[in-house]
Amino acid sequence: MNNVAGRRATIIDVAKHAGVSKSTVARVLGGSTNISEEARDRVLKAVTATGYEPNQLAVGMRSGRSGLLAIVIPDVTNPFWAEVARGAQDRAAREDISLLIFSSDWDADKEATHLRSLRRARVDGAIINPVADNFGDLSRFGLPFVLIGSSAERFPDTSSVGSDIAQAVRLGMDVLAASGHRQPALLLGPRSRLARARFLRSVHEHCVERDIDPAILPMEESEYTVEGGHQAMTRLLERKGREHLAVFAANDLIALGAIMAVREAGLSCPNDVSVLGFDGIPAGAFSWPGLTTIEKPGRQIGVRAVDSLLDEIAGRGEHGRIFLPCRLVQRGSIADLSAQAPVRMAAGG
Amino acid sequence: MNNVAGRRATIIDVAKHAGVSKSTVARVLGGSTNISEEARDRVLKAVTATGYEPNQLAVGMRSGRSGLLAIVIPDVTNPFWAEVARGAQDRAAREDISLLIFSSDWDADKEATHLRSLRRARVDGAIINPVADNFGDLSRFGLPFVLIGSSAERFPDTSSVGSDIAQAVRLGMDVLAASGHRQPALLLGPRSRLARARFLRSVHEHCVERDIDPAILPMEESEYTVEGGHQAMTRLLERKGREHLAVFAANDLIALGAIMAVREAGLSCPNDVSVLGFDGIPAGAFSWPGLTTIEKPGRQIGVRAVDSLLDEIAGRGEHGRIFLPCRLVQRGSIADLSAQAPVRMAAGG
DNA sequence: CGACACCGTGGTAACGTTCCCACAGATCGG
DNA sequence: CCGATCTGTGGGAACGTTACCACGGTGTCG
Numbered sequence: 001m002n003n004v005a006g007r008r009a010t011i012i013d014v015a016k017h018a019g020v021s022k023s024t025v026a027r028v029l030g031g032s033t034n035i036s037e038e039a040r041d042r043v044l045k046a047v048t049a050t051g052y053e054p055n056q057l058a059v060g061m062r063s064g065r066s067g068l069l070a071i072v073i074p075d076v077t078n079p080f081w082a083e084v085a086r087g088a089q090d091r092a093a094r095e096d097i098s099l100l101i102f103s104s105d106w107d108a109d110k111e112a113t114h115l116r117s118l119r120r121a122r123v124d125g126a127i128i129n130p131v132a133d134n135f136g137d138l139s140r141f142g143l144p145f146v147l148i149g150s151s152a153e154r155f156p157d158t159s160s161v162g163s164d165i166a167q168a169v170r171l172g173m174d175v176l177a178a179s180g181h182r183q184p185a186l187l188l189g190p191r192s193r194l195a196r197a198r199f200l201r202s203v204h205e206h207c208v209e210r211d212i213d214p215a216i217l218p219m220e221e222s223e224y225t226v227e228g229g230h231q232a233m234t235r236l237l238e239r240k241g242r243e244h245l246a247v248f249a250a251n252d253l254i255a256l257g258a259i260m261a262v263r264e265a266g267l268s269c270p271n272d273v274s275v276l277g278f279d280g281i282p283a284g285a286f287s288w289p290g291l292t293t294i295e296k297p298g299r300q301i302g303v304r305a306v307d308s309l310l311d312e313i314a315g316r317g318e319h320g321r322i323f324l325p326c327r328l329v330q331r332g333s334i335a336d337l338s339a340q341a342p343v344r345m346a347a348g349g
Numbered sequence: 350m351n352n353v354a355g356r357r358a359t360i361i362d363v364a365k366h367a368g369v370s371k372s373t374v375a376r377v378l379g380g381s382t383n384i385s386e387e388a389r390d391r392v393l394k395a396v397t398a399t400g401y402e403p404n405q406l407a408v409g410m411r412s413g414r415s416g417l418l419a420i421v422i423p424d425v426t427n428p429f430w431a432e433v434a435r436g437a438q439d440r441a442a443r444e445d446i447s448l449l450i451f452s453s454d455w456d457a458d459k460e461a462t463h464l465r466s467l468r469r470a471r472v473d474g475a476i477i478n479p480v481a482d483n484f485g486d487l488s489r490f491g492l493p494f495v496l497i498g499s500s501a502e503r504f505p506d507t508s509s510v511g512s513d514i515a516q517a518v519r520l521g522m523d524v525l526a527a528s529g530h531r532q533p534a535l536l537l538g539p540r541s542r543l544a545r546a547r548f549l550r551s552v553h554e555h556c557v558e559r560d561i562d563p564a565i566l567p568m569e570e571s572e573y574t575v576e577g578g579h580q581a582m583t584r585l586l587e588r589k590g591r592e593h594l595a596v597f598a599a600n601d602l603i604a605l606g607a608i609m610a611v612r613e614a615g616l617s618c619p620n621d622v623s624v625l626g627f628d629g630i631p632a633g634a635f636s637w638p639g640l641t642t643i644e645k646p647g648r649q650i651g652v653r654a655v656d657s658l659l660d661e662i663a664g665r666g667e668h669g670r671i672f673l674p675c676r677l678v679q680r681g682s683i684a685d686l687s688a689q690a691p692v693r694m695a696a697g698g
Numbered sequence: 699c700g701a702c703a704c705c706g707t708g709g710t711a712a713c714g715t716t717c718c719c720a721c722a723g724a725t726c727g728g
Numbered sequence: 729c730c731g732a733t734c735t736g737t738g739g740g741a742a743c744g745t746t747a748c749c750a751c752g753g754t755g756t757c758g
Contacts (some may be wrong), residue, residue, distance in 0.1 A: 008491070010744055021708045026746065034705055056469045057409045058744035061713050066406055067470070076450075077387070077431045086426045089452060098466050101425075101450045117447050120405045121416070142357070226634070256635045263637075286605045287573070288612075292447030344462060359714055375716065383735055407714035410743050665733045 009050035018046035025085050070100040070118040071127040079281040080298050087302025125309045144312040146305050150195040159319045161305040163296040168326035169202035172276050172294050180337030181246030185218040189250045199250050229257025237265050245273045252279040261263025270335035297324045358399035367395035403585040419449040419467040420476040428630040429647050436651025474658045489623030493661040495654050499544040508661055510671045511653040512645040517675035518551035521625050521643050530595030534567035536581050538599045546598050578606025586614050594622045619684035639680025646673045
């Protein structure tokens with residue numbers, strides 16, 4: 001693709017080839033009006049002949065728009081965040097914009113490094129799921145940005161896109177209640193994460209609405225990982241008696257770990273323990289039993305985040321705070337104790 | 350972070366602030382030698398005072414190095430490819446290089462679009478898992494690049510990084526044979542994919558070594574997805590008699606789909622059907638039974654691909670063809686028929 | 699018929715950096 | 729003691745593009 005004298009063709013090469021000035025070439029390529037049919041024709045021919053591809057660096061330099069967007073997420077390897085990234089990628093591609101993806105590992109130092117990188121790259125804007133204790137820096141970030149995830153709450157004056165946690169929790173608590181589990185145990189994430197507080201608050205609010213004392217709900221906490229969920233569930237099983245237990249996990253990995261712990265304790269899910277997850281990662285479909293879970297619209301969050309970011313860059317409209325609804329995915333990890341013949345008795349327990 | 354008169358500080362702002370020329374600032378920041386202690390000091394102070402961050406666009410424009418690398422994979426949402434991307438990301442970050450990630454969905458058109466985008470962005474190099482029928486374009490790609498995945502074979506003259514399929518297949522066939530499954534069925538991917546041919550050839554080679562006629566191995570083919578694996582396994586079960594069946598799936602998603610199909614057919618894995626996967630995605634640990642599989646070193650492939658790409662860019666050394674070894678992960682999806690009391694009889698079949 | 703708008707085009711100055719050359723002063727070897 | 733080399737610095741061109749201004753030609757209106 002380097003046609004002219006071994007180097008890549010520039011706009012000047014195209015102009016020479018077409019016998020016009022580079023201004024005219026720029027106008028044709030920029031989709032500007034007021035160009036003679038003939039000039040447009042010759043320019044277009046010259047472009048293909050020379051194999052010209054605009055130099056985005058030069059464009060960015062001159063126009064102030066680099067054609068680059070960045071997204072900073074905890075980990076591309078996490079299925080939920082991969083979905084978000086993919087949504088952003090697809091949406092950006094539609095605008096001929098490329099996406100830089102960074103993984104922060106919930107590490108403030110890494111995040112700072114990535115933020116520096118993307119500023120140097122002169123990205124036109126950034127989508128960020130910020131690490132908990134890194135607030136101050138964002139306000140003087142000096143770049144259009146959109147927040148994703150639970151952290152949005154802490155920044156009332158910025159655009160954000162996330163899932164509607166309150167609605168999701170309501171959905172989850174209701175499906176548990178409908179199966180006879182009015183007081184599920186909670187498998188929470190670590191204290192330091194913003195998502196934990198958001199989840200817990202929604203549970204409390206919902207309990208108050210339903211005249212349940214939130215304080216009586218058993219709780220365990222762990223990392224948002226399979227190992228964490230496994231440990232938390234093991235602790236919970238030791239702590240609790242032999243009655244049927246229902247747990248609402250703060251994410252699917254924890255839920256999957258919990259199911260493994262149940263099995264290893266010689267118990268059965270859903271016969272002895274009902275488990276409800278949160279995220280909707282594909283792996284939940286392969287577990288046994290299939291994980292009943294609340295699915296967050298990961299991809300949609302990515303798409304809408306880019307939408308908001310483009311608005312932000314263009315200076316259009318207000319800072320929007322968008323909360324997308326979640327969806328219940330019923331599989332087999334919740335026992336229906338409300339039925340005439342409760343599962344637990346049918347199982348001969 | 351925009352300190353000087355509302356705009357972002359440039360090297361000239363720093364120079365003025367420090368009372369030196371921009372050349373001196375550039376030398377200090379470029380780590381050049383021959384700078385007085387005093388000048389360096391004042392420049393460094395001026396940098397923090399102005400909040401200066403080099404404009405990577407301008408750097409790229411002038412120096413010809415954009416500080417950007419790109420990776421084109423089928424889908425970031427696929428756990429294996431996410432691992433590869435993550436490895437590349439981490440390795441690139443160590444060199445202060447940012448990574449553009451593109452998902453091609455195995456679609457030649459999308460791939461072409463992405464290739465165009467990354468060329469416009471003037472990335473310094475690219476890591477590509479090319480779509481099957483898109484060969485010609487790569488030879489005149491005009492940019493340093495490294496191939497990843499099975500396609501490497503078709504390009505003897507380019508650097509590539511992949512897993513050692515022959516070794517992986519040997520590992521898999523041997524572990525199956527050791528459990529008494531000498532002639533496993535093969536669950537292959539679609540004909541159009543290069544990976545399929547590579548896998549199949551390794552199986553053939555291994556069979557020849559072990560005096561097995563490859564033609565007697567039952568085969569089914571499908572997309573590299575859970576649904577595909579489910580359908581393929583269903584067809585296979587219809588086709589085969591009631592003896593214990595062992596299958597070697599070409600990837601983990603197919604294997605997971607196969608396990609689901611076995612369960613739905615009222616059979617048991619591993620009691621009636623043994624399943625071996627290939628990839629090592631995390632979801633394999635959550636399925637029931639846990640999926641025994643051959644783990645590809647996804648992250649390592651990403652890391653080494655960037656290594657090779659940096660060599661390629663620097664013009665160092667030969668074009669390397671790297672094949673990384675795979676690892677067996679034993680979980681519970683293979684029955685041991687070689688034991689004194691075969692599982693199948695113990696299960697009362 | 700003259701003033702004026704508009705169309706299509708070309709020329710040129712930036713954008714922020716690096717690279718190369720020039721130059722003044724210090725150091726050094728013969 | 730003088731030419732040569734080295735050290736530390738400054739000046740300016742160039743990278744490829746876009747934005748702006750200027751210009752000749754044509755049509756329109758009073």
